[in-house]
Amino acid sequence: MSLASPAPVAPSIDPAALRLSVAPMMDWTDSHCRVFHRLLAPHARLYSEMVHANAVIHGDRERLLGMDPVEHPVALQLGGSEPALLAQAARIGADWGYDEINLNCGCPSDRVQAGRFGACLMREPGLVADSVAAMVAASATAARPVPVTVKCRLGVDDDHDYDRFRAFVDTVAEAGCGIFIVHARNAWLQGLSPKENREVPPLRYDWAYRLKRERPDLQVVVNGGIADAEEATAHLAHADGAMLGRAAYHTPYLLHRLDVAWFGGQLQPRAELLRAMRPYVEAQLARGVFLKHISRHLLGLFANERGGRAFRQVLSEGAHKPGAGWALVEEAIAITESFAQPAVQDA
Structure with a gap:
């Protein structure tokens, strides 16, 4: 032309x-x-x-x-x-x-x-x-x-x-x-x-x-x-x-x-941002999508944070298993957050 x-x-x-x-x-x-x-x-x-x-x-x-x-x-x-x-x-x-x-x-x-x-x-x-x-x-x-x-x-x-x-x-x-x-x-x-x-x-x-x-x-x-x-x-x-x-x-x-x-706006905690994705994840699971196809994109959310490796490990090892659902994501969040808790000192 x-x-x-x-x-x-x-x-x-x-x-x-x-x-x-x-x-x-x-x-x-x-x-x-x-x-x-x-x-x-x-x-x-x-x-x-x-x-x-x-x-x-x-x-x-x-x-x-x-x-x-x-x-x-x-x-x-x-x-x-x-x-x-x-x-x-x-x-x-x-x-x-x-x-x-x-x-x-x-x-x-x-x-x-x-x-x-x-x-x-x-x-x-x-x-x-x-x-x-x-x-x-x-x-x-x-x-x-x-x-x-x-x-x-x-x-x-x-x-x-x-x-x-x-x-x-x-x-x-x-x-x-x-x-x-x-x-x-x-x-x-x-x-x-x-x-x-x-x-x-x-x-x-x-x-x-x-x-x-x-x-x-x-x-x-x-x-x-x-x-x-x-x-x-x-x-x-x-x-x-x-x-x-x-x-x-x-x-x-x-x-x-x-x-x-x-x-503008306020920084939100990583876990709170992730939990906002729950309705989408559950809707996709109900359509027959496997959790692993979604969770692979989430693995870096806690990168460079204490517990970040545990977060990746829980999702990587569990998301491909039959029946894996949002409960696995909550498990990964809980384990990750446990690393951020101060250790209890003996009296």
């Missing part, structure tokens, strides 16, 4: 809604996980696992797209590189009630390379622009048009040219995308595993900051390597938001601390 004529522009997102978000993570950020994170952080923006456009179109949509109303605002992340298919999937996602459609331009796995999507798209800005324009146009036909955003890297392999990165963003922005989530590392398509791609390439937050300075009309969210509240807060001085990934999953109470610090 030609970008000579003005392209449709996707709806924007309230800046406050971009301040705190949880990254889309394969095998982690399913609906159970997102419900838990929503209880911890009422103001955070949540993201689905990446779903390929073909799966959205032809697969089991209830399994792939199903969500609980409490999750909103929640975004659907799509993978793919065919504009027509991405457009169709974006429209489906909008009709299913997602608040944002996000295009993955950052995943470096072998599977996405074979399918010519994910991080490979960093080298095809014209194709990404065509895809975004098609997705924006499709979203505009939905009952409730939603923003179309892009999550990208800084470059691929030995692309260490800021101007090339900015040119990618400019090309995609001209197609109607005004929001970029920047995982501030390169993606290595050869020689590094997906796990190593999240750790080995050096972080260059300054590129994301510079993009925001030079393109102030764009909304820029920083992602990658954010491990604690201090780091997350520091990014807000230079960008529109901070997106947490592994830290949000392995130490989820961090989300609660940030939500309270940035949006």
Whole structure:
């Protein structure tokens, strides 16, 4: 398509809604996980696992797209590189009630390379622009048009040219995308595993900051390597938001601390937050969901606290057993809290 004529522009997102978000993570950020994170952080923006456009179109949509109303605002992340298919999937996602459609331009796995999507798209800005324009146009036909955003890297392999990165963003922005989530590392398509791609390439937050300075009309969210509240807060001085990934999953109470610090309210005890999830858990159990599929997302709640290891152990060892229910969660809480009680001194 030609970008000579003005392209449709996707709806924007309230800046406050971009301040705190949880990254889309394969095998982690399913609906159970997102419900838990929503209880911890009422103001955070949540993201689905990446779903390929073909799966959205032809697969089991209830399994792939199903969500609980409490999750909103929640975004659907799509993978793919065919504009027509991405457009169709974006429209489906909008009709299913997602608040944002996000295009993955950052995943470096072998599977996405074979399918010519994910991080490979960093080298095809014209194709990404065509895809975004098609997705924006499709979203505009939905009952409730939603923003179309892009999550990208800084470059691929030995692309260490800021101007090339900015040119990618400019090309995609001209197609109607005004929001970029920047995982501030390169993606290595050869020689590094997906796990190593999240750790080995050096972080260059300054590129994301510079993009925001030079393109102030764009909304820029920083992602990658954010491990604690201090780091997350520091990014807000230079960008529109901070997106947490592994830290949000392995130490989820961090989300609660940030939500309270940035949006107001009072810190709630971990056990009280967890007990708020009981109605959801029991409703899922009544539908035939096994506790282990939910409890695996809860294991880090008491991370770095006394009794945190016992909490993980009780849930890990018991949740897979037949009949495991909320009583096991209460048992884990009780054992954990017993570690915090002062020892009784003999007279």
